[in-house]
Amino acid sequence: MEMASLRRPVATLFARLAGFLALMAAVAAILVPWEEARAKVFDPVSFTLDNGLQVVVVVNRRAPIVYHSMWYRVGAADEQAGESGLAHFLEHLMFKGTKTLKPGEFSEIIAANGGRENAFTSWDYTAYYQTVAADRLEIMMKNEADRMVNLALTDDVVLPERDVVREERRSRIDNEPGSQLGEVSRAVQFLNHPYRIPIIGWDHEIEQLSTEAAVAFYDKWYAPNNAILIVAGDVDPEEVRDLAEKYYGVVPRKDVPERRRVIEPPQNAPREVRLESPRVRQPQISVSYLAPSYRQAAQGDEGNEAYALQVLSEIIGGGATARLYSRLVVEQGIAGSAGAGYNPTNYDYSTFSFYVAPRPGGEVEPLEAALRAEIADLLDSGVTEEEVAAAKKRLVAGAVFARDNLSTAPRVIGAALTTGGSLEQIESWPDGIASVTTRQVNEALKDVLRDEQSVTSYLLPEPTS
Amino acid sequence: MRTPKCRALKSPRCSQSVALLIACAVALSIGLAAIQARAVEVQRVVSPGGIEAWLVEDHTNPIIALEMSFLGGAALDPEGKAGLANMVASVIDEGAGPLDSQAFQGELDDLSISLHFSAGIDSFGGSLETLTEYRGRAFELLRLALTEPRFDEEPVARIRSQIVASLSRESEDPDAIAGRTLRRLMFQDHPYARPAKGSEASMARITVEDLRRFVAERFVRDRLFVGVVGDITPEQLAAALDETFLALPAKSAPLAVPEATVTGGGEVVVIEKPIPQSVVVLGQSGIKRDDPDYYAAYVVNYILGGGGFSSRLVEEVREKRGLAYSVYSYLAPFDYGAMIGGGTATQNARVGESLDLIRQEWRRMAEAGPSAEELEAAKRYLTGSFPLRFSSSDNIAGMLVGMQLEKLGIDYLDKRNSYIDAVTLDDAKRVAKRVYQPDALTVVVVGTPEGVTATREAPNDGS
Numbered sequence: 001m002e003m004a005s006l007r008r009p010v011a012t013l014f015a016r017l018a019g020f021l022a023l024m025a026a027v028a029a030i031l032v033p034w035e036e037a038r039a040k041v042f043d044p045v046s047f048t049l050d051n052g053l054q055v056v057v058v059v060n061r062r063a064p065i066v067y068h069s070m071w072y073r074v075g076a077a078d079e080q081a082g083e084s085g086l087a088h089f090l091e092h093l094m095f096k097g098t099k100t101l102k103p104g105e106f107s108e109i110i111a112a113n114g115g116r117e118n119a120f121t122s123w124d125y126t127a128y129y130q131t132v133a134a135d136r137l138e139i140m141m142k143n144e145a146d147r148m149v150n151l152a153l154t155d156d157v158v159l160p161e162r163d164v165v166r167e168e169r170r171s172r173i174d175n176e177p178g179s180q181l182g183e184v185s186r187a188v189q190f191l192n193h194p195y196r197i198p199i200i201g202w203d204h205e206i207e208q209l210s211t212e213a214a215v216a217f218y219d220k221w222y223a224p225n226n227a228i229l230i231v232a233g234d235v236d237p238e239e240v241r242d243l244a245e246k247y248y249g250v251v252p253r254k255d256v257p258e259r260r261r262v263i264e265p266p267q268n269a270p271r272e273v274r275l276e277s278p279r280v281r282q283p284q285i286s287v288s289y290l291a292p293s294y295r296q297a298a299q300g301d302e303g304n305e306a307y308a309l310q311v312l313s314e315i316i317g318g319g320a321t322a323r324l325y326s327r328l329v330v331e332q333g334i335a336g337s338a339g340a341g342y343n344p345t346n347y348d349y350s351t352f353s354f355y356v357a358p359r360p361g362g363e364v365e366p367l368e369a370a371l372r373a374e375i376a377d378l379l380d381s382g383v384t385e386e387e388v389a390a391a392k393k394r395l396v397a398g399a400v401f402a403r404d405n406l407s408t409a410p411r412v413i414g415a416a417l418t419t420g421g422s423l424e425q426i427e428s429w430p431d432g433i434a435s436v437t438t439r440q441v442n443e444a445l446k447d448v449l450r451d452e453q454s455v456t457s458y459l460l461p462e463p464t465s
Numbered sequence: 466m467r468t469p470k471c472r473a474l475k476s477p478r479c480s481q482s483v484a485l486l487i488a489c490a491v492a493l494s495i496g497l498a499a500i501q502a503r504a505v506e507v508q509r510v511v512s513p514g515g516i517e518a519w520l521v522e523d524h525t526n527p528i529i530a531l532e533m534s535f536l537g538g539a540a541l542d543p544e545g546k547a548g549l550a551n552m553v554a555s556v557i558d559e560g561a562g563p564l565d566s567q568a569f570q571g572e573l574d575d576l577s578i579s580l581h582f583s584a585g586i587d588s589f590g591g592s593l594e595t596l597t598e599y600r601g602r603a604f605e606l607l608r609l610a611l612t613e614p615r616f617d618e619e620p621v622a623r624i625r626s627q628i629v630a631s632l633s634r635e636s637e638d639p640d641a642i643a644g645r646t647l648r649r650l651m652f653q654d655h656p657y658a659r660p661a662k663g664s665e666a667s668m669a670r671i672t673v674e675d676l677r678r679f680v681a682e683r684f685v686r687d688r689l690f691v692g693v694v695g696d697i698t699p700e701q702l703a704a705a706l707d708e709t710f711l712a713l714p715a716k717s718a719p720l721a722v723p724e725a726t727v728t729g730g731g732e733v734v735v736i737e738k739p740i741p742q743s744v745v746v747l748g749q750s751g752i753k754r755d756d757p758d759y760y761a762a763y764v765v766n767y768i769l770g771g772g773g774f775s776s777r778l779v780e781e782v783r784e785k786r787g788l789a790y791s792v793y794s795y796l797a798p799f800d801y802g803a804m805i806g807g808g809t810a811t812q813n814a815r816v817g818e819s820l821d822l823i824r825q826e827w828r829r830m831a832e833a834g835p836s837a838e839e840l841e842a843a844k845r846y847l848t849g850s851f852p853l854r855f856s857s858s859d860n861i862a863g864m865l866v867g868m869q870l871e872k873l874g875i876d877y878l879d880k881r882n883s884y885i886d887a888v889t890l891d892d893a894k895r896v897a898k899r900v901y902q903p904d905a906l907t908v909v910v911v912g913t914p915e916g917v918t919a920t921r922e923a924p925n926d927g928s
Contacts, residue, residue, distance in 0.1 A: 062525060062855065062856075063505075063852055063855035063856065064852060065855065103784075107775065108774075108842070111774070111775060111842065112846065112849075113845075113849055114845065114846055114847075114848065114850040114852075114853070115849070115853075131856070132849075133852055159787070160785065160786060162787070164783055164787045164790055165790075167790045167810065167811060168790035170812060171742060174740075174741045174742065175639060175740045175741065175742050175810075279738075279740075281637050282630050282633050282634045318574070319573075320567075320574070321571040330619065333619075333622075336630045357630065360626055360630045360633060394574060394577055397577040397596065398577055400526065401577075403526050404526055404528055405857040
């Protein structure tokens with residue numbers, strides 16, 4: 001669910017998120033940093049301005065650069081029925097000028113200062129960021145604060161951008177059978193919750209989005225008290241505080257509605273979706289189950305089911321020696337690829353999914369049977385103490401790498417804080433993982449891997465006969 | 466942000482684009498002088514055995530990143546065996562020395578060591594990242610992979626099938642189809658025309674003997690370039706270099722890749738696919754990395770469509786008319802030839818219009834070059850954004866390798882911005898006229914385009 005739509009094409013996301021299975025693989029990869037915090041790894045400094053804007057600073061002095069980002073606690077799942085894609089569309093429109101800057105002028109200012117920028121939208125958050133030389137932070141703040149309150153939109157820039165978004169949708173979804181199937185798969189995974197609707201929106205609704213709707217969404221949700229400023233890099237937290245007060249502190253607080261998300265009814269029947277197309281050359285199968293997010297798990301009896309499920313995901317799909325790959329791909333030789341994915345960083349629900357693809361020329365039915373047998377084996381026998389210990393060791397060791405890349409800390413922190421998480425939770429993530437017991441993993445898998453809350457998706461070549 | 470060069474041509478040299486960017490630095494004078502003064506210090510480390518590596522020491526985190534490259538890539542794959550280098554890259558970490566595939570991968574997993582290899586067109590790369598505490602074993606596993614890969618039957622069959630599966634998937638992917646076809650048209654019979662991953666047919670012909678010969682002939686010390694970043698001292702690195710690489714043969718036979726000539730052009734190929742959006746790619750002959758005009762071309766390409774929201778292509782195609790999400794141009798300098806490419810993706814009904822706009826901008830750049838304002842803005846961006854490359858250990862290590870491969874000098878990080886700064890408006894106009902040839906653009910469209918007329922059949926995707 002963390003797949004975000006970006007305003008600007010980014011080669012890695014854009015090119016690689018081709019099929020829905022590829023998407024899941026990518027999600028698993030993107031996930032790693034989310035899971036990689038260690039007590040005092042990021043060591044963030046946090047404070048809140050009088051107008052309610054939370055500020056988080058992570059000092060990283062490797063290079064004289066800074067990552068400046070503004071995260072709003074609003075995403076695609078906060079849209080009203082009939083206006084799908086609006087959160088993402090507004091993200092694009094945030095580059096279209098303010099009362100004092102003409103369309104694209106902020107981007108020109110960023111470029112003139114040697115900065116790079118982009119933005120992304122998920123179901124739960126919308127974020128804008130720039131990476132720039134550390135001594136240019138003030139310029140970024142001045143203009144980011146400006147568009148928090150002074151956005152000025154007119155049809156002559158909004159309407160062409162709507163066409164851009166429709167082209168983005170064609171590139172990402174309509175040209176890709178795997179993505180089309182992924183869209184339908186989500187739509188039946190969630191019977192009621194808006195996670196069923198694609199972030200980018202349904203084309204027939206994107207087509208109808210108006211300037212007025214975008215402005216109304218902006219007025220409703222964009223406010224300092226519904227945002228988080230995250231700055232990482234070669235900065236002094238006290239200087240960041242001074243600048244933040246100067247530029248963001250003057251933006252007035254306003255009434256922002258509570259997020260009202262509907263909940264899923266009991267899911268009483270497994271679902272199957274199937275897409276057959278001559279454009280599919282290699283079949284793929286995925287089985288996904290409704291699973292709790294961090295926020296939901298924290299409200300549960302155990303409290304740490306989300307950690308147990310991360311350990312489970314590592315055991316099943318965490319690399320070339322994980323269960324699915326070693327058994328189905330290496331030992332049985334029946335699959336070409338196999339894996340699992342789980343990301344709990346959502347405001348509401350998450351999913352736990354398995355995916356497999358046969359070797360070229362291989363049949364789908366025996367592979368599906370083999371996957372089902374693995375799932376049955378998990379349910380019957382559970383995972384072992386040794387598997388849990390090894391998975392925990394890998395996950396916790398991996399946390400060190402999260403400190404390396406400048407953008408990892410702000411991405412992890414922003415996603416957590418906009419989905420009901422806390423800095424304490426991020427910093428104590430390794431402890432949370434380390435405390436997971438084998439019994440907890442086995443209980444969590446029984447709780448989640450239930451047929452009636454599953455969706456099986458088949459991506460198949462069109463029969464030639 | 467987008468790196469179409471790497472994507473479109475599957476160039477191994479993603480690090481090269483880094484080097485290119487390095488190459489650009491004009492001065493925003495004030496702030497940037499300070500930045501450069503604080504930029505990383507590159508040390509030349511030469512082991513007792515004579516193996517050289519460039520090092521950026523950084524003890525902030527207990528992490529070591531190593532990037533390495535052997536000169537010579539997929540372009541050297543034997544006739545009929547395209548995909549050999551890529552297959553070697555995929556299999557040498559699947560069992561080596563006493564460790565079979567699962568034992569080797571299991572140790573990487575257990576110790577959180579990341580070890581990957583990749584085959585580019587002109588080079589063969591390796592990438593290692595480890596926690597300091599497992600440094601010794603990490604270098605040992607790298608040595609085993611390079612010197613004693615096992616090529617056991619199971620992993621060879623498995624990896625071969627995975628590559629065949631990905632080739633099969635790509636055979637219906639419009640971006641992949643367009644890229645392959647363009648390469649075929651641009652480079653004709655030259656090895657650069659062949660897909661680096663080969664074809665299903667060529668994959669079937671590659672034997673374990675081929676894999677072994679590749680390792681023996683290509684992993685050679687006089688073609689090796691190493692960059693290291695992180696928690697390691699020069700003394701420690703010197704010892705590790707000998708332990709890791711001294712077992713490799715010292716000298717190699719000369720590389721035998723012919724010079725590529727991009728000829729003809731102006732042709733339009735349409736590959737019909739029932740998809741709502743057409744993928745458009747185009748290309749012409751380019752400019753090599755060691756050409757004296759390279760930096761000017763680099764700056765001019767940025768202005769035309771090389772990134773940023775202010776590029777002419779983005780302005781005309783996306784911002785003004787909403788025709789596309791993505792529209793771009795890029796330089797692809799290879800060791801034995803070069804091309805300039807571009808592309809977009811747009812709904813079928815508006816392909817003709819989009820293509821006309823791209824050609825028009827290509828022509829406008831060739832005829833008049835950039836304006837003084839555009840040049841100034843490009844230089845400010847390209848120099849000012851240079852430090853952003855130093856955002857992670859593996860990025861920096863990749864830059865260190867790219868600098869060596871391209872013979873840019875160990876002081877390149879300091880000099881790079883001055884090369885960009887030196888590009889004058891006259892240079893930019895002259896070089897724009899020299900490199901951009903709108904009438905020579907070869908175009909490939911995959912989809913059901915309107916407003917485009919094919920001038921020839923699609924070439925065979927032979928390999």
